[in-house]
Amino acid sequence: MSKGTGSRATGGKWAGRKLTARSLAGQFLLFQMVVVAVVLVAVAAVSVAQSSREFREVRGQRMIAVAENLASTPIVRDRYADPLAGRVLAPDLDRAIALSGARLVELIAPDGVVRASSDPSRAGRRVDFGPSLVVQGRAWSGDLDIDGTHSLVGQVPILSTDGAVLAVVSVSEPYPSTWQLLSGAGERLLVYLGLGAALGVVASWLLSRRIKRHTRGLEVAEIAGLADHREALLHSIREGVVAVNTGGVVTLLNDSARDLLDVGDDAVGRPVHELGLDPAVEHFLLSGEEGHDEVITTTTRILALNRRSASTRGKRIGTVTTMRDSTELASMQGQLSSHKSVTDTLRAQTHEFANQLHTISGLVQLGEYDAVRDLVGSLTRRRAEISDAVTRHVTDPAVAALLIAKTSLAAESGVSLVLDDSSHLSALDPALATDVITLLGNLIDNAVDVSEGSPRAVVRVAVTDDDGLTITVADSGPGVPEHMRESIFARGVTSKPHVAGGRGIGLALVRLVSAQLGGSVDVSDGQGGGAVFEVRLPRLASAERTPAVAAGRTDA
Template sequence: MWSLWSSLVRSGRSLAGQFLAFQLLVVAVVLVAVGAVSIAQSTKEFRDVRGQRMIAVAENVASTPLVRDRYGDPFAAQVLAPDVDRAVALSGAGLAEIIDPSGRVRVSTDPSRVGRTADFGPSRVVEGRAWFGDLDIDGRHTLTGQVPILSTDGSVLSVVSVSEPYPSVWQLLSGAGERLLVYLGLGAALGLVASWLLSRRIKRHTRGLEVAEIAGLAEHREALLHSIREGVIGVNTDGVITVVNDSAQELLGIGADAVNRRVRDAGIDPAVADFLVSGEDGHDVVIATPNRVLALNRRAATSQGQRIGTVTTMRDSTELASMQGQLSSHKSVTDTLRAQTHEFANQLHTISGLVQLGEYDSVRDLVGALTRRRAEIDAAVTQRISDPAVAALLIAKTTLAAESGVALQLADDSHLCALSPALATDVITVLGNLIDNAVDVSEGTVASRVEVRIDDADGLTIEVADSGPGVPQAQRSQIFSRGVTSKPDVPGGRGIGLALVRLIAAQHGGTAEVHDADGGGALFVARLPRIESVSHA
């Protein structure tokens, strides 16, 4: 059957036609099987019923007085022929014979067999036992019943053999009754109708596409899917991953075995998994995993008007986010310069006015006070922070925070040696984002303060405490993920700064955490244990 199906596929017929032919083939096989079973049952029934009948006829002939008296007569063939013929006519048998124990036929309904040697086959009739079974007589397979004619002392005088040829296959089927033929015909008709309906349904669901076309579409789809640079992951309505391309596997840190697994069981970062299962459709969302910053967009997938799941595309925005963090640091410096320019302009206006009034002593006192205050700020930072880039950032942030009414203080026990340029860039990004976040939430509070502590005694630890409202316990696990911020006045939240903090810490084998500050507010702690590139210049 499989070879026939293969030949149908190779024949180039339509998919519906192939299924129709295959179904018809199945129906034909079923009909043949039913017919074979029916023939086997009819043959068994024929053998059991007619075998007993052949024994009864043979016994009737053997018990006839004339047969017992004249079986050995030289003219037995003519004398006993009427009795033998009558037995055949009454029983419907095909052949009746009287045979010597030696096997020579003495009387037969077929005159040509008289005098010939008969084959008793497996029977033990010559031992005085009646028997019925299968024998081949003149090339025909027959059912034969044999009964011995016994003498008064029990010896076998002769054997009566009655045979009937097995019916043909058609006779056996016909003998099984008209109902069998009706059932077979009805089954064939139903099979044809069902096959036709199935072929129509298959054609409709495959939209008229043939096997080669479907295979080509599947191969084309796989090639396109895995060649897309962006990550693509499909999730059905039950939260099970249905497709994931190579880029998505790399970005999410999963393998191809994630297909057919639930999103939350596939080893995907919890923040990304939450978005894939319950995120909003049609909106770009930035999610920071421990190793990457991903920009994701989720859209609903529908088929024939029904939602079948979602398709999410993702891009690696790690480098873009890092550049954004660096630009934010540069913007902070620019803002500081702007604030200083504004402050210096006011001071210059004051000095100019004093000069015009001739208050030269007041000018000298004002310049001295300004110089001392700037020196104090610079000294407070540079005495503890040896890296010029980080020190410059802290000085700039101090001035900028003061403009917002927030006091930025560096802890007395802070210490930082000179760093390599690459590490200094990462530290500036971490420190700048934490300070900006702290200043934003501290602005307008009662204390309005931000305290920074930097320690390089064991790796590098950066602590930034603010006087803001703090971070609720329920948000602490998500504060470094997508769109999460502690600033209530930012619609939708930014969260990219804190995401960068965690990302940079993870790249250096460290962590980023948030706790409650001692004096109220939040305490953000970033640890970078691997700082082998530190240079004590």
């Protein structure tokens, strides 16, 4: 499905070689000439058979008629037994030959002895009637060998008044040769046969040249070698390759693409919409835009796709899409985001503590020790209140630490992070706790980003483990439009107009982790505006986690 430059170069290289074997075009020309010859022979055979049948039917009746006419001649009936019958009846026999065009006319006794013949040398010979029924008193026509010549014979008996066979009148004519039969079929048949042969040869020659031009001079073995080499290259590369024609049918699919898209071996030759692909991937393969790059999150992978249109000799024939598995890369990016989140949290806390230390230092220099004591007590109580507000509802230490850190970070951005009073979470399996941190951390980061600068600037979090595990994060941002509630979970897609293209990985990871844990993630409108993200996980989902996703967790 390339544009043909490489193919032409390769074809020129192969065409320049001196081949010892017969070329493909030459083989095809020879084959076509053999086919034409077979057809001509078949037509000639049919023509000969038809002419032979017509000769047997027409001339056979003619031989019978001549024999009947001669047998009814009075002089023949009177002189058939005369010892000089050969001389007496010779004029009548010659006249019968002249009238019928037969080769031989004879008068034969019932015992097979020739009494008179248009060929005097045969007089007195004994002949074999063969399958003839004439000695039984019935006229007969058929094939007999006369002096080694295959002939058509008509025989009529001369009967007495009581029905006895007195003699037999035999009229015969040799079968014409094959050439005579063909000639007898008419000159036009020969002209048509010759014209057909000439046209067949010319058409075969032109077709062989066309094949040679379209195969760029390559022979069968060379074409097979190139095809094998192409298949080996396509199926050995790590990136997935999918070719789709203008009708939306898959024309090429290598092993990597088959694994990434999770389709069977029968995908080639089927329409894209019948393969059961993720809707975003299906739309990408069918959209046909030139030079378009996109990263799409499916339920199991994050795929980086690139599409190019394919054409040959200026005619567009479809698209070629390459794809890479970016799940591990996305996980590493998520891990870097989590480290950045921790760094930002420490920076916020450092800034806060620095201000507090400056205040305490100033009070000490002023000698306001009571004020110092009151300030330290107030700060201690505030920190204890934040910790107590979280740990009272969340027993798991990792999740609680994350919520406490995110509370401080949100406050640095001017956003209030509130844990709903209905929240309750028991201690989790360490593996599941890691995935919960990934989900919760990315959802909170997304909510804080969209809530920053809003009039209320609040993010509400609820975590419950009554029936499975449910995580709800509500923000005070602009909300998610209806048409974006599916695409919002694709990497690089965001509903925040002020956020550059570097964001978008968080929600993609949320969807990927949720799907791999057997859960789901949904987005809806909040009661007072904003968006509400809800993740539902089954109780025993931790057994299904994968190492690649775990690498992208968000740590406290």
